[in-house]
Amino acid sequence: MLSVKDIHVYYGESYVIQGVDLHVNEGEIVCLLGRNGAGKSTTFKSIVGYLHPRKGKITFEDKDITNNRTFKNIRLGIGYVPEDRRVFADLTVLENLEVAFSAVNKADIKWQVEDLFEMFPLLKKLRNKKGGELSGGEQQMVTIARAMATNPKLLLLDEPCEGLAPVIVEQLAEIIVRLKENVTILLAEQNAYFALSISDRGYVIDKGKIVYSGSASILKENEEIQKRYLAV
Numbered sequence: 001m002l003s004v005k006d007i008h009v010y011y012g013e014s015y016v017i018q019g020v021d022l023h024v025n026e027g028e029i030v031c032l033l034g035r036n037g038a039g040k041s042t043t044f045k046s047i048v049g050y051l052h053p054r055k056g057k058i059t060f061e062d063k064d065i066t067n068n069r070t071f072k073n074i075r076l077g078i079g080y081v082p083e084d085r086r087v088f089a090d091l092t093v094l095e096n097l098e099v100a101f102s103a104v105n106k107a108d109i110k111w112q113v114e115d116l117f118e119m120f121p122l123l124k125k126l127r128n129k130k131g132g133e134l135s136g137g138e139q140q141m142v143t144i145a146r147a148m149a150t151n152p153k154l155l156l157l158d159e160p161c162e163g164l165a166p167v168i169v170e171q172l173a174e175i176i177v178r179l180k181e182n183v184t185i186l187l188a189e190q191n192a193y194f195a196l197s198i199s200d201r202g203y204v205i206d207k208g209k210i211v212y213s214g215s216a217s218i219l220k221e222n223e224e225i226q227k228r229y230l231a232v
C-alpha cells in the first residue's frame, strides 16, 4: 500500500533523513520506533507531503506521491495525526468532529458522527464537553477520530501515547487495534513496549537511517536493539 524508497530529507542544509526505506501492506499495523530526534516525525511529514525529499520515491497504492501537496494525499486516503494534538479548545467534542467532516468531499464521506462514537465510545459521553477541558488522552482520541472522519485507507499516528498515563495508553492500544478492522496504520513511537504490543512489524530508526526491521515479536525479544536504540 505504502512504499518509501531511499528518501533523503533536509531542513535547509541540515541533512536529517539519510536514505529511509520502509513499506506498509494493507491491513497491517507497522511501527516506526526511535528515540527523540531520530527522524520519525520528519519521515511522516515527508509521507504526508509537508516536506519533500531531495532524493528518493514515495508511492501510495502504486501512485507516485513523492512531490504531492498534503491536501492531495489526504484526498488519496492518507490520514495524519501529528504529534501536537490540535483540538479546537472552544469547540465541543461533537463540533470538533463536525469540523472534520466539513473538510471532506460529500461523496467521500463513509462514516457519520455516530460511527465515530461507536469507534470511540468515550467520546460519545464527552460529546458536549469543550476541547480545552479534555485530558491529554481524551484530546488524543478526538484527533484520531477526526482523522478517521476523512475515511483514510492509511492512518499515520505520530507518537499517540506521548505524555499519557499508562492506563490511558492501554485504552488507546485497544482502540487502535479495533481501528485495524477499517484502516491500515503506521505508528511512530518512542514507547516500544506499547507499539510492539499492537504492531505486526516494526522498523527502528536512528540518526535518520533505518537500523533494523522485523516482526514485532522478534523486535520485542531483541534486548540489544532495545538497549542501543530504544532505551530512554
Ligand SMILES: Nc1ncnc2c1ncn2[C@@H]1O[C@H](COP(=O)(O)OP(=O)(O)OP(=O)(O)O)[C@@H](O)[C@H]1O
Residues within 6 Å of the ligand: 011, 014, 016, 034, 035, 036, 037, 038, 039, 040, 041, 042, 043, 083, 159
Ligand atoms: N523544523 C526543523 N528545522 C531543523 N531541524 C529540525 C526541524 N524539525 C526537526 N529537526 C531535526 O531533525 C531531526 C529529526 O527530528 P524529528 O522530529 O523527525 O525526530 P523524531 O524522531 O520525530 O523525534 P521527536 O520525538 O522529538 O519528534 C532532529 O535532529 C531535529 O532536531
